[in-house]
Amino acid sequence: MLIGFASCEKDDICIFNPLTPKLVIGFYDQDNPETLKTVESLSIWVEGKERIYENASLSSIELPLNSFDTQTVYQLSKGTSIISTLTINYTPQEDYVSRSCGYRFIYNDLTLGSDASWISALNPTNLTVINSQTEHVQIFH
């Protein structure tokens, strides 16, 4: 009876938000690759759009990917002047969830590139983005 009730609820209201995962990036110390290292005064945006992070001090970030393209290019600035470009390539795939949630996107075949600025190295740890709970990329600086 309780299970029946719960499943009817699930059917009507989408409780799995946000459904489409974001790319989770961790910032690590280039001299000590095992430890997280906070980036001071970090700003992130896509060229021509508003900033997702502005002047933040973070060691882990979540970035949305453009589901209707196979590439998203982010600008990452540390401080005021040093800007690095992060290019993320992927294959978006529609994944049906349920009546109330509809379709989400997941991203396969993740590849990354950056121009060498304050980012010294990139290490994709997960080549598929299916949830926002696990880290997908390590950035060393």
Place this chain on the structure above:
Amino acid sequence: MYKFFINFCFLFVFVFGFSQEKKSILNKKSEKDSIIYTSPYGLRVGLDLSKPVFSLLENGYTGFEIVADYRLSKRFFIASEIGSEEETVVEDYTNSTAKGNYLKLGFNFNAYNNWLDMNNEIFLGMRYGFSLFDHVRNSYTPNIGDFYFPNQRINIPLKTTNLTAHWTEFVVGLKAETFKNIFVGFSLSYKIIMRIDDPENFKTLYVPGFNRVYQSDTGFGFNYSISYTIPFVNK
């Protein structure tokens, strides 16, 4: 011959079930055997009126159903429904249409004790249901959950044909004889999916004859029918 045999079996059960009243029944029969009330046995066919009405009222729905039953014994009827339905399911993120035909076959048991020559029913029944249908995903909007990049509605229809569904149905209802041999009936049903085909990377949200498929693979239905008995014999 079969009918006779089944009737005979049923009579046997009946007498057993009310064994303490056996004597009085027998007495009554022997006392006034000049009046014997009979009821018609035959094929009853009709139409579910709710479906054409909903076709007119509800946007995105058309349906038609023929109902039929055949009286086997005093209380048992073989019952069947055959029909066709089309329904467009509009959800927050998807818009899809299911269209197809269905057949239900089973029995009804009349639990009502009629007075004199009355011929009404309060029945319990079971059905096996089968549907053959097509499914079209008309459009969908991906659930991105973030507004940094623009979302878009995708209007490319995707059709999947020859999907099937099998289910079990429990029915409870009543039928009243309004004029001679003309019955008006109302019934409710609870349905459980046994097997269902889903389109690739989607789910069947509606099955003709089954109605909305809930996440627990169950469904509900109702029926408002008017039917006519073609009497073969009075017993």
